[in-house]
Amino acid sequence: MADDSGYAVREHHAKVFDLPALAPVPASLYPKDATVTRPERWILRTILDVLGHPPFAIALWNGEEIRAFGTVARSALVIRSRAALYRLCLNPHVFLGELYARGDIDVRGDLGVFLQDAFRAYETALARRPYLARLWRERRPRRGSEEASRAHIRHHYDLGDGFYQLWLDHAAMQYTCGYYPRPGMSLEAAQIAKMRHICRKLRLQPGETVVEAGCGWGGLALFMARAYGVTVTAYNLSKPQIEYARKRAADQGLAERVMFIEDDYRNIRGHYDAFVSVGMLEHVGAAHYRAFGSVIDRCLKDHGRGLIHCIGRNQAYRVNSWVEKRIFPGAYAPTLREIMEVLEPHALSVLDIENLRLHYVRTLCDWLARFEHHAERVGGEHGEEFVRAWRLYLCGSIASFTTGWLQVFQVAFSRPGLNDLPASRAYLYAASPPHADLGLQ
Amino acid sequence: MADDSGYAVREHHAKVFDLPALAPVPASLYPKDATVTRPERWILRTILDVLGHPPFAIALWNGEEIRAFGTVARSALVIRSRAALYRLCLNPHVFLGELYARGDIDVRGDLGVFLQDAFRAYETALARRPYLARLWRERRPRRGSEEASRAHIRHHYDLGDGFYQLWLDHAAMQYTCGYYPRPGMSLEAAQIAKMRHICRKLRLQPGETVVEAGCGWGGLALFMARAYGVTVTAYNLSKPQIEYARKRAADQGLAERVMFIEDDYRNIRGHYDAFVSVGMLEHVGAAHYRAFGSVIDRCLKDHGRGLIHCIGRNQAYRVNSWVEKRIFPGAYAPTLREIMEVLEPHALSVLDIENLRLHYVRTLCDWLARFEHHAERVGGEHGEEFVRAWRLYLCGSIASFTTGWLQVFQVAFSRPGLNDLPASRAYLYAASPPHADLGLQ
Numbered sequence: 001m002a003d004d005s006g007y008a009v010r011e012h013h014a015k016v017f018d019l020p021a022l023a024p025v026p027a028s029l030y031p032k033d034a035t036v037t038r039p040e041r042w043i044l045r046t047i048l049d050v051l052g053h054p055p056f057a058i059a060l061w062n063g064e065e066i067r068a069f070g071t072v073a074r075s076a077l078v079i080r081s082r083a084a085l086y087r088l089c090l091n092p093h094v095f096l097g098e099l100y101a102r103g104d105i106d107v108r109g110d111l112g113v114f115l116q117d118a119f120r121a122y123e124t125a126l127a128r129r130p131y132l133a134r135l136w137r138e139r140r141p142r143r144g145s146e147e148a149s150r151a152h153i154r155h156h157y158d159l160g161d162g163f164y165q166l167w168l169d170h171a172a173m174q175y176t177c178g179y180y181p182r183p184g185m186s187l188e189a190a191q192i193a194k195m196r197h198i199c200r201k202l203r204l205q206p207g208e209t210v211v212e213a214g215c216g217w218g219g220l221a222l223f224m225a226r227a228y229g230v231t232v233t234a235y236n237l238s239k240p241q242i243e244y245a246r247k248r249a250a251d252q253g254l255a256e257r258v259m260f261i262e263d264d265y266r267n268i269r270g271h272y273d274a275f276v277s278v279g280m281l282e283h284v285g286a287a288h289y290r291a292f293g294s295v296i297d298r299c300l301k302d303h304g305r306g307l308i309h310c311i312g313r314n315q316a317y318r319v320n321s322w323v324e325k326r327i328f329p330g331a332y333a334p335t336l337r338e339i340m341e342v343l344e345p346h347a348l349s350v351l352d353i354e355n356l357r358l359h360y361v362r363t364l365c366d367w368l369a370r371f372e373h374h375a376e377r378v379g380g381e382h383g384e385e386f387v388r389a390w391r392l393y394l395c396g397s398i399a400s401f402t403t404g405w406l407q408v409f410q411v412a413f414s415r416p417g418l419n420d421l422p423a424s425r426a427y428l429y430a431a432s433p434p435h436a437d438l439g440l441q
Numbered sequence: 442m443a444d445d446s447g448y449a450v451r452e453h454h455a456k457v458f459d460l461p462a463l464a465p466v467p468a469s470l471y472p473k474d475a476t477v478t479r480p481e482r483w484i485l486r487t488i489l490d491v492l493g494h495p496p497f498a499i500a501l502w503n504g505e506e507i508r509a510f511g512t513v514a515r516s517a518l519v520i521r522s523r524a525a526l527y528r529l530c531l532n533p534h535v536f537l538g539e540l541y542a543r544g545d546i547d548v549r550g551d552l553g554v555f556l557q558d559a560f561r562a563y564e565t566a567l568a569r570r571p572y573l574a575r576l577w578r579e580r581r582p583r584r585g586s587e588e589a590s591r592a593h594i595r596h597h598y599d600l601g602d603g604f605y606q607l608w609l610d611h612a613a614m615q616y617t618c619g620y621y622p623r624p625g626m627s628l629e630a631a632q633i634a635k636m637r638h639i640c641r642k643l644r645l646q647p648g649e650t651v652v653e654a655g656c657g658w659g660g661l662a663l664f665m666a667r668a669y670g671v672t673v674t675a676y677n678l679s680k681p682q683i684e685y686a687r688k689r690a691a692d693q694g695l696a697e698r699v700m701f702i703e704d705d706y707r708n709i710r711g712h713y714d715a716f717v718s719v720g721m722l723e724h725v726g727a728a729h730y731r732a733f734g735s736v737i738d739r740c741l742k743d744h745g746r747g748l749i750h751c752i753g754r755n756q757a758y759r760v761n762s763w764v765e766k767r768i769f770p771g772a773y774a775p776t777l778r779e780i781m782e783v784l785e786p787h788a789l790s791v792l793d794i795e796n797l798r799l800h801y802v803r804t805l806c807d808w809l810a811r812f813e814h815h816a817e818r819v820g821g822e823h824g825e826e827f828v829r830a831w832r833l834y835l836c837g838s839i840a841s842f843t844t845g846w847l848q849v850f851q852v853a854f855s856r857p858g859l860n861d862l863p864a865s866r867a868y869l870y871a872a873s874p875p876h877a878d879l880g881l882q
Contacts, residue, residue, distance in 0.1 A: 179865075180864060181865035181867060182864065183864070314784075314790045314791070314857050315785055315786075316785070335781065335785055336781050336785075336791055336794075337778050337781035337785055340776065340778035343755075344755065344756055344757070344776055344777075344778050347568065347755070349755045349796065349798075349845055349848060350755070350794065350796060350848075350850075351796045352795060353777075353793065353794035354793060355790065355791060355792045355793065357790075402858075403857075403858050404857030404858030404860075409791075416755050416844075416845030416846075417561075417843075418845070419799060419843065419845075421799055423621060423623065423624070424620075424622035425869075425870070426870035428866075429870050
């Protein structure tokens, strides 16, 4: 894709991506000819030095390649114009994604390998040179007020069920980390295993009531009702998702036992035996953790159990600016310390925390393979820029979880003093009881 | 025991207990005769009301019993003098222990049942009436400077190996929560299971190096070397414990592979494949968590794993004043949020957190049974007040873990980006591999 060819695509998808036009870099700022200047070379060499001599090259618009002294490049970041170079140097967090999606930069070699090398290099550099975090700032995630949350959720999840159906699992449309305890598991098997793992941690009993905050397409709610005989009230802000979920409930004869409510988690009412939230805390925003905790405390009965499953971090750091801007508005991945701000103000006791980081690598690889299988079709419907953005997002996420830059936490808790607990967690790893297999499709 | 008979005992054990003489309550403050006055009755009824009508009575020095309206008492707190009543009302956190140890108050019925009822009542009252925490303040735990730590550890652990040998397990002298995954396990089996559980979480490989911060009598260090073929460097501030541990190492032919060092955790040197600390964070003090984290970060290799096992809480609260004063100087049981202050400043990633609360109830019950079996002998050596203090401490701990007032957290972590991880935690629950059984005695 040539320098400017991306613009038409961008205009076409302005509604999906909500892209403001990039202000042109003033012509006075750089020479117009294709020659790479000595200061530009010096800047690039300095950046590669700061990044600790990473194993990738930088290929420039004139065909010239720059690499750190003594390194063998496994891949190359292709920068197609001077404007792209300047933008990238200004703030790679925002512009790596922007420019890649539009084809103003590209990667030669394996995109995944390049991203892992780049993330590792940046993380190491960041630990040694904290000024980098101030120089290249991640933008502050947007606020998660009730109104803003609605807009954020619409932005991401109202893209159309058809798009997600192409690459999510066919069993339950789970848009969160699967669970692959055994080798050779399919995406479908892993998502069912994930849901069962959660239900076992919650120790659901037939006849109990469960409330779910952020239910996606309703896969977990329906699974819990079907395989564990519970009654579920599930909340979600996305109208298309709720409609999809209600239709599935009717098709499966579960409409009586699974109620899907199009509303904010803050409006959850009633008292339940169990609370579950999978992949929603990332959207809540750190400023609202206390409110989220109060909802849990308000709706959980005296013997109640709960589980929060979310993407997290080892250290507090903002979500990548481009991802927050283009893919997940308002997203924030908390550390365990921050997650405890949800639970510790209330009479809630943490029983078990599991980090499923490498399971997300496998989930994302499965998603990416299916996405690439349908890339042409997605491109036909949403345009090439959309395909490139999602490819980068999926590959970037794989790199983040592989390098340990992101984590996945499952936090199981209960009311304190609940003494009817299993003697160990071995029951989570026992062969499935027959009723648990009802969930298999 | 009569009102004053405890004093001689107390003098005798001043060195162990470091008891300052209680200032006498001024005679002008209360009438001298044995009659219970109407204001005293009113105060006691008010307290029982505030505690939400708990199922115990208060028996007074004149034989009178006061109970909350409409309750059936399962036990009674016997207050033997007006001075004891006034002290108890002033601050039950300190004086319940002080007065009980001296026999100025007593419990009719089951001490454990009374304590559970009292703790539940107090916890419920505290949640409804936060002013109680200000009215009845827990004292601030003493600071954990290096010098103070030495004194604290001497206070508790230098009581004599003989005393602890009477009631700790014979397998490894573990003075921390055991692990009872199967019914009918003995204390010895539970402590071996605990050590194996820790070693499995650390995924120790033969030939690796481990550093242990706070090694007690060396049971875990010796177990790791014997059953997992690792080399261990173990730190402890208690000279008698270190001497005991060295002797055990020599007896077991492990002196070459287990080095016991009498020094503070802050002075840990070297680089290790694994870091482990069981039951020491409680002694570190919240002000020193960053320093503790820096030690872990400094001594852990790039592929290193670690585990912290400690008593914790759901919500931040000081350790009981009497326990902090008499039994565990400087002790503080952190919440998970506070434990994360150890790990989050550094390149460390939490893999697994397990709450073993009910396992400590069983451990303590086993300890108490053995302690009671030897109570006469302990009384002969240390005096009746000492026996009563330790009885209250053990029973109070059982009540704390039973009611969910205290927790036990095992936090397993590693360097981030360590991708050589098992597919699930199922391996923790597999049948023991043969080498793991070498640890059995």
